[in-house]
Amino acid sequence: MNAHAPSPTVRTICPYCGVGCGVLVTPDGAGGAAVAGDPGHPANAGRLCVKGAALGETLATGGRLLHPTIHGVRSTWNRALDAVADGFRRTLETHGPEAVALYLSGQLLTEDYYVANKLMKGFLGSANVDTNSRLCMASSVAGHRRAFGSDTVPGCYEDLDEADLIVLVGSNAAWCHPVLFQRMEKARGRGARLVVVDPRRTVTAEGADLHLALAPGTDSVLFARLLVEIVERGALDRDFVARHTAGLDEALAAARAIAPDAASAAARCGLEGEALVAFLDWWIGTPRVVTCFSQGVNQSAQGTDKVNAILNAHLATGRIGRPGCGPFSLTGQPNAMGGREVGGLANQLAAHMGFSPEEVERVGRFWQAPRMARHEGRKAVAMFEAVERGEIRALWILSTNPAVSLPRADAMRAALKRLDFLAVSDISAHADGILDAATVVLPAAAWGEKDGTVTNSERRISRQRPFRPPPGEARPDWWQLAEVARRLGHGEAFAYAGPAAVFREHAALSAFENEGRRAFDIGGLAELTDEAYDRLEPVQWPLRRGEAEGRRRLFAEGGFTHADGRARFVAIAVPALAAMPSPDYPLLLNTGRVRDHWHTMTRTGLSPRLARHRGAPFLEVHPADAARFGLVDGGFAAVRSPHGEVQLKVVVTEGQRPGSLFAPIHWTDATAGRARVGALVHAITDPVSGQPDSKAVPVAVRPCAVAAQGYIVSRRRLSLPAWLGHARMAVAGGEAVTFASVRDPAALHALLSNWLGLEAAPLVRSDRRAGTHRSASLSGGRLDMLLATAPESDEAALDRAIALLGEERIDLATRRYLLAGRGPAGDRSAGPLVCACFGVHRAAIEAAVGDGASNVEAVGARLRAGTNCGSCRPEIRRLIEAMGIPAA
Missing domain, CATH: 3.40.228.10 (Dimethylsulfoxide Reductase, domain 2)
Structure with a gap:
């Protein structure tokens, strides 16, 4: 039998946003897979956005956690799980249930979430279970x-x-x-x-x-x-x-x-x-x-x-x-709603129940729980402030990185090192800020390896099915939690044979003593066999016992779940900004996402296609504010709040409201230098929900002097000096790094050559009049690394270097131009990637428009740009208008 024979196509769910698109995955038998939209899934009917379409490029396991470790030393699963159980047991015995906590993620499957909440809220007596969904929903x-x-x-x-x-x-x-x-x-x-x-x-x-x-x-x-x-x-x-x-x-x-x-x-x-x-x-x-x-x-x-x-x-x-x-x-994460269904928030119990004495008693009877939590736990920001004060002493983080995403991220990073015990379950070996603070690190299964369910924004439950085995010794999160529960003496209550068993219990609890009082009820799925669970089609809740299908819409005829059956109008408070601009911090920072990246890029950062749309962190500024603070388009700025400082590339745009700035959340220390925007965000939260205020943070801004810019392309992941402001992106064959520095190009080139081991590189070229310096090394006829510094960035030279890195062999004719930054006929930068679905850059669109393609549809007919997910259509329209062609 061919060891690399393609496997059958698997129906599963995209792991990104809460739309919950169905995808068809066909593994190639060699670790890769083809990914397409599932025409039979009602959420997307075969459509995929560019992130979903590029999932096949994110399956590499080179940066994965593969083995458990204790204090950074490889261990066995038995010893690692024993250490987690011992860490929690000691803390419970010494400090009580308020001193332990779990921090979860909307990336977890419902079954993972359920086991975590049952363990903490029913068997350890603590409701200190919260999730990064607190930050978005x-x-x-x-x-x-x-x-x-x-x-x-x-x-x-x-x-x-x-x-x-x-x-x-x-x-x-x-x-x-x-x-x-x-x-x-x-x-x-x-x-x-x-x-x-x-x-x-x-x-x-x-x-x-x-x-x-x-x-x-x-x-x-x-x-x-x-x-x-x-x-x-x-x-x-x-x-x-x-x-x-x-x-x-x-x-x-x-x-x-x-x-x-x-x-x-x-x-x-x-x-x-x-x-x-x-x-x-x-x-x-x-x-x-x-x-x-x-x-x-x-x-x-x-x-x-x-x-x-x-x-x-x-x-x-x-x-x-x-x-x-x-x-x-519109939900942010793929399973934010599924997590809420099982009590993933600190102020909820499972099955949409709360902490009234009646509900606590009901859930306790169902679970036969010996030690039910009796009151709400700490919400995310308050949880980590309790870590900071030493009130929480043992913490387990699963599938998220609070050292990057929480407000006051620098302070949170420092707080983690004060814990008596920290366990981390993750997939990434580059999860900066948490792995070095962890006592125990557990390798988790990722998308494509996990088996369970998620719920999308329209209450639709879908199966996330595995199509490959986990690499190394990685294991599912629910299994890790159940094994720790067993070691803490609760094995009978957590003796799940697989995720189907967890799901059946979750569904049964939703119907337990419900009788229509709770909208969330999937009792109709509580008796699924393992085979029926494997075949489960997408279904909306509620789906009560005896019903054949779920309900699409609710509340048209009332039926609200307050005790009297009536909805409540809410008298809202007089709105005001939580923190006002001041002379020291005169602008408001708004944070958010960009098109082709997701959260902290542990997945999208692996895709060369997704990297090129926005290859580096940036700051959007209105022209009036740019003039006021001395910022220039394409230059660099330092943004400072009372909690931290970052350095970002400036984009001057009329689309930004005067007095406000915008910066994306995606870059971490693993993908950039000094660009973690979470370090700026204040810890002010909504008094009802506990959600942080990350859309209006008072900040100051100033220009950063830059004497040199440049890039490195490399076949291997590079270790870079902490002082270098940089951004990484995946490219075919390796990675590309762009950077800027206050040092002059010659001095910077010398420092980086020494750092990278290129000081004796066989290929070196300097043009002191132009201020450009390049060094390259080859291995087996392939480009291994190329370093370039200059007074300004050179997009065309970077494009060419990235293309050369992807070549299987550099011939002698090409080698002559390797350090020229141009090909034999010269090069023009292709510009940013506008349509990532079909790899269409700005220059190609501008050429098509110049050749008569006067509207978005005409560009699509010629280049295919904008004809798949459609998310680039507004940018194509903007380019057409910028070239002086009226909008059609």
């Missing part, structure tokens, strides 16, 4: 619970197809949820309107019918005014309000105090009055309206109030649970 959870009585998204993706008005609030969906954005664009093709509410003019906002570039923190002012207008214009659904809700009078009084008239609301939001009136007219006058909200709403000190302001408007008009209308939370 907690305000939506809190808003849903306040309004509906449960964390329930009432609609489904089909509502986007049927809506006549789609409002995106704090959502750059064209980049962050591209598959859903395609559905929105298709709806616009039949006449639906799109409104974007966002301080930034994102690529999503550029193509909208109306962009409301409101002042940071004023979303709830806008929706408070909408509630008032609904009532004053007679658009209130009096029957729905009377039969199914409570609290309108109080909520309306609060809204009137915040936004007594349209003029004052427009002034507070920093909007033109005509734009505000157009929004109010469209929203009120369009029965089928879906209001989608995401991180721009959630990541705020008033995030929960913002969510409830949106929900108030939909409750007032009865536009909920009906085709083409409703509020819709």
